[in-house]
Amino acid sequence: MALLEIDELTRRFGGIIAVDRVSMRVEAGEVRAVIGPNGAGKSTLFNLITGVVKASDGSVRFDGTMLSGMSPYSICQHGISRTFQITALFPEMTARENARLAAQARHVRRWQPYGGSTVFGDAARRGDAALERLGLTHVAHRPAGLLSHGDQRLLEVAMALAQQPRLLLLDEPTQGLSVEETAQAVDTLATLLADRAMTVLLVEHDMEVVFRLAHMITVLHRGAVIADGEPDAVRADAEVQRAYLGGLA
Amino acid sequence: MNFSRGLAAAACVLALAPAALPPYAMTLLTEALILGLFAMSLDLMVGYTRLLSFGHAAAYGLGAYTCGNLLLHTGMPLLFAVPLAALFSGIVAIGVAWVCTLASGVSFSMLTLAFAQLFYAVAFKWTTVTGASDGLAGIPRSPGPFGIAIFAGKAGFYYLVLACLLGSLLFCRMLVHSPFGEVLRGIRENEAKTLSLGYNTRRYKIAVVAIAFALGGLAGALYAPFAGFANTELLFWLFSGQVLIMVIVGGAGTLVGPIIGAAFFMLVSNLLSSWTDSWALFFGLIFIGFVLFAPQGIWGLLSGTGRAEGRERVRWRFLKSTS
Numbered sequence: 320m321a322l323l324e325i326d327e328l329t330r331r332f333g334g335i336i337a338v339d340r341v342s343m344r345v346e347a348g349e350v351r352a353v354i355g356p357n358g359a360g361k362s363t364l365f366n367l368i369t370g371v372v373k374a375s376d377g378s379v380r381f382d383g384t385m386l387s388g389m390s391p392y393s394i395c396q397h398g399i400s401r402t403f404q405i406t407a408l409f410p411e412m413t414a415r416e417n418a419r420l421a422a423q424a425r426h427v428r429r430w431q432p433y434g435g436s437t438v439f440g441d442a443a444r445r446g447d448a449a450l451e452r453l454g455l456t457h458v459a460h461r462p463a464g465l466l467s468h469g470d471q472r473l474l475e476v477a478m479a480l481a482q483q484p485r486l487l488l489l490d491e492p493t494q495g496l497s498v499e500e501t502a503q504a505v506d507t508l509a510t511l512l513a514d515r516a517m518t519v520l521l522v523e524h525d526m527e528v529v530f531r532l533a534h535m536i537t538v539l540h541r542g543a544v545i546a547d548g549e550p551d552a553v554r555a556d557a558e559v560q561r562a563y564l565g566g567l568a
Numbered sequence: 569m570n571f572s573r574g575l576a577a578a579a580c581v582l583a584l585a586p587a588a589l590p591p592y593a594m595t596l597l598t599e600a601l602i603l604g605l606f607a608m609s610l611d612l613m614v615g616y617t618r619l620l621s622f623g624h625a626a627a628y629g630l631g632a633y634t635c636g637n638l639l640l641h642t643g644m645p646l647l648f649a650v651p652l653a654a655l656f657s658g659i660v661a662i663g664v665a666w667v668c669t670l671a672s673g674v675s676f677s678m679l680t681l682a683f684a685q686l687f688y689a690v691a692f693k694w695t696t697v698t699g700a701s702d703g704l705a706g707i708p709r710s711p712g713p714f715g716i717a718i719f720a721g722k723a724g725f726y727y728l729v730l731a732c733l734l735g736s737l738l739f740c741r742m743l744v745h746s747p748f749g750e751v752l753r754g755i756r757e758n759e760a761k762t763l764s765l766g767y768n769t770r771r772y773k774i775a776v777v778a779i780a781f782a783l784g785g786l787a788g789a790l791y792a793p794f795a796g797f798a799n800t801e802l803l804f805w806l807f808s809g810q811v812l813i814m815v816i817v818g819g820a821g822t823l824v825g826p827i828i829g830a831a832f833f834m835l836v837s838n839l840l841s842s843w844t845d846s847w848a849l850f851f852g853l854i855f856i857g858f859v860l861f862a863p864q865g866i867w868g869l870l871s872g873t874g875r876a877e878g879r880e881r882v883r884w885r886f887l888k889s890t891s
Contacts, residue, residue: 392766430747
């Protein structure tokens with residue numbers, strides 16, 4: 320059984336069909352990229368999976384559990400962590416505190432209204448480990464709002480990692496980065512994903528990034544899936560070339 | 569100077585006040601401490617969670633009317649009536665917050681204002697319970713069956729208020745430094761992100777409103793036997809605005825700041841009103857001055873750390889606006 324099973328998922332906004340009967344399987348340990356031109360419905364798909372937007376039709380199953388109708392926080396508590404297309408951090412907190420608060424969400428006593436040295440200690444350990452894996456230890460003491468854009472993007476990934484998710488959703492992790500920053504970020508992500516211990520769903524615009532990181536690719540066009548398969552197969556697909564890749568491949 | 573040493577020093581000075589101050593000054597000081605407790609309770613919402621309430625007078629009024637009725641009609645001793653009224657205010661707040669947190673931002677603020685005005689209107693009409701426009705008068709400081717009468721006197725009541733204020737301050741401090749408080753901080757800075765990290769943010773917000781109302785209710789519950797009366801003015805929107813000013817002038821998000829803000833408000837409004845009828849105009853100018861030039865408030869200016877933090881914050885805003 321696949322870890323994430325999406326069946327006939329549909330979302331209409333008024334007369335516009337943003338996501339049109341999308342079906343998809345993500346196996347455990349797989350890195351799957353969702354690509355497509357602007358307005359293809361990639362971000363809406365992410366918002367549907369994480370419960371930010373409610374589906375008009377269809378279902379999302381995660382490890383056998385039906386996610387449809389759940390609120391974003393309980394979906395996250397089931398083990399799905401995400402990053403946002405537009406960087407979402409706690410800007411006045413340090414990078415370390417950001418990662419700690421992310422890890423704290425997985426603690427049984429996360430709401431404890433007194434004391435907290437145990438909760439904070441446990442969470443900080445996991446948060447610090449995540450920061451280290453993304454090479455952010457040297458900026459851990461700085462307020463997140465003052466980090467470079469590249470570090471901010473990586474900090475979001477670190478926060479998601481600190482939650483030790485079973486499924487990680489990355490929404491354009493290199494969005495807005497310079498060429499050098501992108502190269503660096505992709506190196507870091509590639510190292511991170513090399514051991515295939517994590518299941519990842521990735522939305523990305525940059526084809527080089529996609530072909531470097533993804534094992535499988537789903538192509539969306541006007542809300543619908545037009546291709547699904549391994550990178551080489553997708554790259555060769557005529558319809559994909561027409562819709563999206565243009566002269567690139 | 570660290571917090572506990574500073575607090576101990578302040579407690580000592582305040583504990584000696586009845587020996588040194590004339591009765592009139594003691595009355596003012598007692599009221600300032602009650603208002604300080606009230607402002608501090610609002611700081612949990614405004615300063616720590618960025619839940620801007622325009623209706624915090626509802627908490628004060630609820631506490632005052634409940635305590636007033638308990639003391640007038642049940643013969644319950646002061647020491648039971650006050651915490652019971654605070655508890656009642658906190659329980660009512662769960663319902664109020666449940667509705668208000670359906671919205672966020674300005675809509676949340678408008679809903680808090682609407683609730684406070686609703687309570688105000690009810691207080692005006694429900695004559696048997698609230699005494700309508702006459703209010704409740706002659707509220708006693710009942711000693712109760714055990715004869716604990718020490719709180720009935722001027723100095724004794726002052727010590728009761730002081731104990732409530734210090735206890736609440738320590739409680740709030742524990743709360744904001746706990747894991748729960750850290751989640752509130754997350755909501756303050758980025759609620760959508762906090763939600764997506766797996767926190768049920770609405771439940772946290774309802775909890776903090778309930779706590780703020782309970783402590784605000786405690787302040788109101790102390791005010792009723794202090795003044796001996798409770799009237800609809802305690803529920804009026806003007807009072808909600810004044811307490812918000814106390815929080816901002818004193819320094820939001822510092823707990824101690826709003827207490828000082830309340831004392832400052834009392835002191836300055838007393839001085840100004842003895843000098844001119846349009847004292848509110850001048851206080852408004854002071855308020856504008858603080859918002860523009862010292863957004864970290866009196867406590868931020870005094871402690872210095874707030875100043876550096878304030879600069880950092882301003883710097884971050886600048887970066888955000890230019891990127």
